[in-house]
Amino acid sequence: MNRLRDAEHDSGAVSLEVESLKVAFGDKEIIHGVSFSLAAGERLGIIGGSGSGKTITALAIAGLLPTEASVSGSVRMNGRELIGLSDRDLSPIRGERIAMVFQEPKTALSPFRKLGKQMTAALALHYRLSRAERRDAAMRLARQVGLKDPERMVRAYPHEVSGGQRQRAAIAAAVSASPGLLLADEPTSALDVTVQRGILELFTEITESNSCSLICITHDIAVVNEVADRVLVFADGGIVEQGTVQEILERPQHTITQSLIAAAGGVA
Numbered sequence: 688m689n690r691l692r693d694a695e696h697d698s699g700a701v702s703l704e705v706e707s708l709k710v711a712f713g714d715k716e717i718i719h720g721v722s723f724s725l726a727a728g729e730r731l732g733i734i735g736g737s738g739s740g741k742t743i744t745a746l747a748i749a750g751l752l753p754t755e756a757s758v759s760g761s762v763r764m765n766g767r768e769l770i771g772l773s774d775r776d777l778s779p780i781r782g783e784r785i786a787m788v789f790q791e792p793k794t795a796l797s798p799f800r801k802l803g804k805q806m807t808a809a810l811a812l813h814y815r816l817s818r819a820e821r822r823d824a825a826m827r828l829a830r831q832v833g834l835k836d837p838e839r840m841v842r843a844y845p846h847e848v849s850g851g852q853r854q855r856a857a858i859a860a861a862v863s864a865s866p867g868l869l870l871a872d873e874p875t876s877a878l879d880v881t882v883q884r885g886i887l888e889l890f891t892e893i894t895e896s897n898s899c900s901l902i903c904i905t906h907d908i909a910v911v912n913e914v915a916d917r918v919l920v921f922a923d924g925g926i927v928e929q930g931t932v933q934e935i936l937e938r939p940q941h942t943i944t945q946s947l948i949a950a951a952g953g954v955a
């Protein structure tokens with residue numbers, strides 16, 4: 688297990704500097720020159736209505752845009768420019784340092800593989816693990832993400848557990864190789880309200896214990912209030928407002944922000 692511990696020590700939250708980021712599909716520009724920064728260890732919320740460009744911005748940072756997209760501007764991770772790097776140079780940087788969690792863990796997890804295998808897939812890719820090492824790692828991850836009865840969980844298939852348990856397993860898979868940045872896109876939208884809070888608390892715990900930065904995309908300002916220090920408000924492919932969560936909740940300037948707060952039933 689020492690190699691796994693080394694991997695953990697090798698970790699560290701990453702910082703981002705995004706400047707004049709533009710994304711276009713053909714001649715249609717979708718993201719119109721977005722600039723923001725993320726300090727190492729910071730938790731940033733990105734809110735905005737449907738189609739405002741939140742997901743495309745996150746995918747551009749993670750280098751996961753479809754090939755037909757064209758990107759310009761600058762994304763520096765820990766000071767290193769990522770835009771313009773070849774796929775070969777980019778994939779180890781982005782692949783190992785950034786992990787994503789999506790809305791529906793059913794799509795992130797294969798229905799045919801046991802959760803323990805899936806939680807440790809990224810680790811197994813980087814390290815030659817014995818069966819016992821991999822099992823230990825799965826149990827450790829299951830405990831870390833608060834999966835009760837980890838023995839059963841690591842042997843279960845996704846359809847045998849609840850939606851909240853699946854999302855915990857997906858989070859375990861995402862953080863297993865100690866990323867420096869976790870990008871979560873609507874991570875609680877598919878879950879019952881009762882399990883949402885537990886998952887949001889898990890994000891806070893995990894970013895602290897793993898020394899990891901967080902970008903959480905959501906249309907729900909109550910989610911931002913739970914997990915983020917600072918928030919960007921997106922509309923029409925650009926940032927219309929940004930500030931600390933408290934500033935945005937107490938003094939929203941833009942009508943979009945005001946309507947997102949109203950939609951959440953006021954300040955959570």
Ligand SMILES: Nc1ncnc2c1ncn2[C@@H]1O[C@H](COP(=O)(O)OP(=O)(O)OP(=O)(O)O)[C@@H](O)[C@H]1O
Nearest residue numbers: 712717735736737738739740741742743744753906
């Ligand atoms: N592959 C694509 N080709 C062309 N346009 C695209 C493509 N993917 C996304 N878009 C467009 O980019 C815009 C921004 O989409 P994006 O998914 O970033 O919005 P979003 O803010 O995440 O919204 P939602 O909350 O609905 O997911 C939308 O108008 C969408 O139609």
